[in-house]
Amino acid sequence: MIQNQPPTYLNYIGGQWKTSISGETIASRNPAKPQELVGYVQKSSLADLSDAANAAKAAKDAWRKTASPVRGEYLERTANILEERLQEIAETATCEMGKSLSETKGETIRGIALLRYYAGEGMYKTGDVIPTTDGEAFMFTDRVPLGVVGVITPWNFPVSIPIWKMAPALVYGNTVVIKTAQEAAVTGSKVIECFAAAGFPDGVINMVTGSGAVIGQGIIDHPAINAITFTGSNAVGKRVAAGAAARGAKYQLEMGGKNPIIVAADADINLAVEATISGAFRSTGQKCTATSRAIIHRQVYDLFKEKLLEQIKKIKIGYGLDADTWMGPSANKDQFQTVLAYIEKGKEEGAALLCGGRRCEAEKLKYGYFVEPTVFENVKKDMTIFQEEIFGPVLVLVKVDSIEEAILTANDVKYGLSASIFTKDIGTMFYFIKNMEAGLVRINAESAGLELQAPFGGLKESSSYSREQGQGAKEFFTSTRTIYVKP
């Protein structure tokens, strides 16, 4: 599907596809074969961003006044277009960030379902009737849009994250300026093509590609942008929060995780191993909800470790488009180097390497950003690889003596996104539910994974405590008004 002369994608501003004012572009490369170009996107400047923000501002009143069921119809049309382009867009995502095709297809199907869910949301109630102490008066609540929403997204779910932010933003009556991650901007551009083809009025949707430092920071600072929804790293999230708060813009942050799986003494070990492999290594560990710490009861530690290492040997690493590939490369050179640096840090700090730990050296893989599935044991709580999000195929094992110790260990990090436990005991399940500091608490299921109709987000430094998806999105993308009528 990659052509000899890769295509160039344009910005989408005020209903027009436009080159950046500078005319410069950025190349996007396949992390499995970095010599292969996937396409070029615009290297935009603040002037391009300003055009987009002003176009979104000019469109916001008419869009706010468009009836919400009609706004929902645009999303339904977008879903149909994305469905027609499912295979092509999933292949592009695989070529651009390396995940296996089954995963990028799954993500695109999720995007279609999200569009349909929020299309239906245009028909739901927007408020409540509240009794008043004056028998003649009438009081009710209503929800109003925020205006222009700036959307900043990461590269790891290049189809579904832009959609899970844009679909609710739009159906609740906001206009959008989106900057997708530079490392997945070709895929992002194709997603925006689907929105554009659905016929949204000019200016309702705008996309500007470019660096985080210029365009991302520009979204944080632009006075026409009333709210910012961000998914990405904690370091950048803190900048978004500080910048938005300084100018009174609403913001929402979904950030990193250091997600544990606890394996209790009574766990079904085979299921726990399966969930750990999938949680830790699917998507090459590049999910915010990926399992990165396995905390195992002493009684089952050796059995769990033995079965885990056996299963890891069966992981098929390769090009994401190859049918038998289960795990692809790190998504880009920076991420690849970061993962290898964390592995070195783990060794230096005294953790014991059980498997992996290196770049893949097979002839077909050695030029790509492939890292072996890596497991450490003898990991102490103060080690870097226990505390920090690695975002790669690296798992640490920790042995504990009780469920109380397991949960104290699991909670001993700054993150609180997702956590999972394997146990058959209902008392242990409830102890975990009551004491685990995580926004997503999962029992006998892997740490990664969520359903789109449920609210999603983390505790502690994983989030700004706002929620995405399901009905949670309404809280961020609208504001409640209270209306009092005395006839």
Ligand code: NAD
């Ligand atoms: P990142 O923070 O480097 O980038 C995210 C976005 O911010 C990109 O579009 C980037 O260009 C932009 N950006 C970079 N510098 C900026 C700046 N100074 N100002 C404004 N914007 C800027 O993150 P990433 O490497 O793309 O993604 C990986 C991270 O995302 C991981 O930490 C992962 O846990 C997190 N993530 C969280 C969730 C969640 O829902 N909690 C989901 C997916 C990924």
